[in-house]
Amino acid sequence: MPLKQKGSEDSAEAKKRRRVGFAEIDAGIKASECIKVFLVKSEDEVGSTNSFCISPVDLNQFFGEDGKIYGYKNLKVNVWLSLVSFHAYPEIIYDSTYDGGKGITDLNTALQDIFGETLIEKEHFLITFSRDRKFISNVISDGVIVPCNSLLVDDQSSNSSYHVDGSSVEVIRMKLNMLTVGFLYSHLLPLVLLLVDGGCRVDVTDPRWDIFLVVKKAKDPSSDCIATVLGFATVYHFFHYPDSTRLRIGQILVLPTYQGQGLGRHLLESVYSVAVSENMYDVTAEEPSDYLQYLRACIDTNRLLDFEPIKPAIDSVVSHLKEGNLSKQICKSRSNPSAKVIEVARQKFKINKKQFLGCWEVLVYLNLDPENKCMENFKVWVSERVKCDIVDKDAVGNKKQLIEVPNDYDHDMTFVVCWSTNGGSDDNGGNLEEVQATQEEQLNQLVNKRIDDIVKIAKKVASQKVRG
Numbered sequence: 001m002p003l004k005q006k007g008s009e010d011s012a013e014a015k016k017r018r019r020v021g022f023a024e025i026d027a028g029i030k031a032s033e034c035i036k037v038f039l040v041k042s043e044d045e046v047g048s049t050n051s052f053c054i055s056p057v058d059l060n061q062f063f064g065e066d067g068k069i070y071g072y073k074n075l076k077v078n079v080w081l082s083l084v085s086f087h088a089y090p091e092i093i094y095d096s097t098y099d100g101g102k103g104i105t106d107l108n109t110a111l112q113d114i115f116g117e118t119l120i121e122k123e124h125f126l127i128t129f130s131r132d133r134k135f136i137s138n139v140i141s142d143g144v145i146v147p148c149n150s151l152l153v154d155d156q157s158s159n160s161s162y163h164v165d166g167s168s169v170e171v172i173r174m175k176l177n178m179l180t181v182g183f184l185y186s187h188l189l190p191l192v193l194l195l196v197d198g199g200c201r202v203d204v205t206d207p208r209w210d211i212f213l214v215v216k217k218a219k220d221p222s223s224d225c226i227a228t229v230l231g232f233a234t235v236y237h238f239f240h241y242p243d244s245t246r247l248r249i250g251q252i253l254v255l256p257t258y259q260g261q262g263l264g265r266h267l268l269e270s271v272y273s274v275a276v277s278e279n280m281y282d283v284t285a286e287e288p289s290d291y292l293q294y295l296r297a298c299i300d301t302n303r304l305l306d307f308e309p310i311k312p313a314i315d316s317v318v319s320h321l322k323e324g325n326l327s328k329q330i331c332k333s334r335s336n337p338s339a340k341v342i343e344v345a346r347q348k349f350k351i352n353k354k355q356f357l358g359c360w361e362v363l364v365y366l367n368l369d370p371e372n373k374c375m376e377n378f379k380v381w382v383s384e385r386v387k388c389d390i391v392d393k394d395a396v397g398n399k400k401q402l403i404e405v406p407n408d409y410d411h412d413m414t415f416v417v418c419w420s421t422n423g424g425s426d427d428n429g430g431n432l433e434e435v436q437a438t439q440e441e442q443l444n445q446l447v448n449k450r451i452d453d454i455v456k457i458a459k460k461v462a463s464q465k466v467r468g
Contacts, residue, residue, distance in 0.1 A: 026100025028068030031059040031110075035077040037194065039257055043126045046080050046089070054256050056194040062114055063105065071097050071104030079111070080125065081118075083228065083257070085132035086187035088115045089125035115190045133220070136227040139180045140215060143172035146270040147277075167218035169230070169263075171270040176202065176209040176234065185211060188232060192251055197289060202250055208237040212270055214254075214263050230258040233267045236286075244281040246352075247271060252285075252292060264292075268299055275350040282352040293358075297457045300351050301359045302464055305366070309344045313337045314360075318367045321377045336360070336385075361385070361450075362457045382454070383447045390443075 038051040045051045060067025069075060072094040081088045090111050097104050112119055120128075148171060174181045182204035192199040202209055212233045220226050231254035240246045249271060254263045275283050285292060304310060314337075337360060345356050361382060368374055 026070050026098070026102050028066070028070045028102060029072075029075060031063040031067055031069055032056070034069065034075045035059055035079065037079045037081055039083055039255070040080050041083050043129045046122075046126065047091075049078070051080070052257050054195065057197050057199075059194070062110055069105045069107070069110075070102035071099060073098065077107065077111075079115070081115075081190070082125070082128055083255070085128040085135050086184075086190075086229075087118045087120050087125055087128050087132075088190065089120060089122050090115075091122075114193055116186065118187050118190060133226055134224065136184070136215065136229055137217075137225060139184045140172045140174065140213060140227055142178070143174040143213070146171040146173050146212065146273055148266065148270045148273045167216050169214065169216050169266070171266060172213045172215055173270070173274065174211055174213065175207065176204045176211050177207045181211060184229075185234075188229070191253060191255065195256070196251055196253055198287060199251060202234050202236075209250075210235045210237070212267055214267055214270075229255070230261075231255055231263050231267060233271060235271055240281040244279075246281040247275050247283045247350075249283070249285040249288075264295055265299060268296060272299075272303075272350060280350055282346055282350045284352050284355075294453070294457065296355065297358055297362065297453075298460045298464075300349065300355055301362045301366075301457060301461045303349050304345060304351075304356075304359055304363060305461065305465065307345065307348065309348075310337065310341050310363075313341045314363050314367060317364050317381075321364070321368065321381060322372070322374045323377070361454050362461065365454050365458050366462065379447065379451060382450055383443070386443065386446050386450055390446075 036049075037054050037056065038045075038049070039054060040046055040051050058067075063069055073096050075092075075094040077093070078091040079088055080091070090107075092107055176182055176185055185202075185204055189201055192201075212235060213229055214231045215227045216230055217225055217227050231252075233252040234250040236248045236250055238246045238248050249268075252264065252267060254261075254267070272283055274280070285296065288296070336357060342353050342356055345351055346353070351359070364381075365378065368378060
């Protein structure tokens with residue numbers, strides 16, 4: 001029986017070891033790092049990365065829990081979105097695919113979740129620029145032009161539209177449950193998902209939804225009137241007891257290529273125009289962004305600026321702030337306008353109470369001299385108002401305490417209100433002074449931010465008044 005040679009055995013083991021290796025681990029790539037969305041107005045712009053590239057709020061949310069794409073080497077995805085028909089065409093480029101332990105992401109399905117029925121092949125996409133050039137014009141043909149006196153581009157004002165570069169810009173109001181309008185909204189929806197924080201689909205079959213479309217109308221070389229969507233707002237009709245309706249803005253978006261032209265303001269003022277003309281109860285906004293809140297505050301403060309019925313109340317607050325050092329009790333007593341003043345403003349301008357109180361602070365600031373010592377009183381006044389927003393207005397002395405508690409969602413925004421039976425002198429494990437110091441610091445941060453916002457809005461309103 002032959003014996004294995006030792007050298008032969010070592011050689012066989014070495015070959016085995018050489019054949020054993022580790023597969024490449026796929027770390028994936030964030031969707032936002034490899035996907036770009038371009039807005040194009042003509043077929044000549046398709047394929048050019050010099051076209052207008054938008055910045056989505058969060059592309060990663062459409063790609064699993066970690067927002068990553070797996071299984072591709074050197075992946076690049078360019079999506080071309082037409083501003084004519086709002087169809088989309090994806091261009092997917094990569095060197096190779098492989099399974100590095102996380103599988104291979106189905107890009108077509110993921111993109112379908114974002115762009116839905118608007119996603120088409122390149123050949124059909126290119127055809128839409130000529131075939132669908134009257135798409136918007138046909139949809140809005142049955143719409144109602146909203147009269148609106150608004151200061152817009154080049155400081156031009158008009159009853160229902162303004163003109164620039166030989167074209168007119170109008171706001172058209174339509175019902176979302178109309179078949180053609182709902183179809184248009186389904187084409188605009190990808191922009192809502194990509195550009196509106198928390199954006200989602202609205203129920204186009206609900207007759208209480210309106211859409212306000214800001215459109216630009218222009219003649220083409222063949223003298224046909226072609227309409228282009230520049231932005232839009234969806235507005236819901238809510239019942240308000242006992243017999244009125246309030247308008248709630250659900251979504252508002254000016255397309256990125258047309259931002260900075262006053263169109264967002266034009267949309268908002270058009271909604272207010274309808275609320276006033278149809279005697280709605282008021283206008284609210286659903287989870288407004290910081291910028292939308294800023295824009296609304298500028299518009300509403302400007303509308304209230306010359307409203308005579310509220311001037312005596314403003315003058316009263318201003319006169320007290322111009323006095324010497326104010327006590328906190330005086331600040332509290334002079335904190336808010338009377339219910340009558342708030343109601344008069346609501347009836348006239350359809351501004352809800354919360355919105356009016358924000359504008360109230362700006363109106364008071366506009367009647368003070370920023371260089372005067374009374375600004376210290378103003379800061380105390382704002383501080384007391386911020387406290388009232390956080391703690392019940394009936395809190396007396398230090399009987400109510402804000403104590404931070406941990407949670408699983410947002411550690412910076414959680415607290416409980418504790419009632420002390422001995423005026424706030426309860427022993428909290430020796431940490432009361434530390435808690436109070438933290439609360440004071442957080443309050444100062446809130447007050448400083450509130451004052452910064454007030455100053456920013458006041459400057460914008462003052463500049464508009466000078467131009468006017």
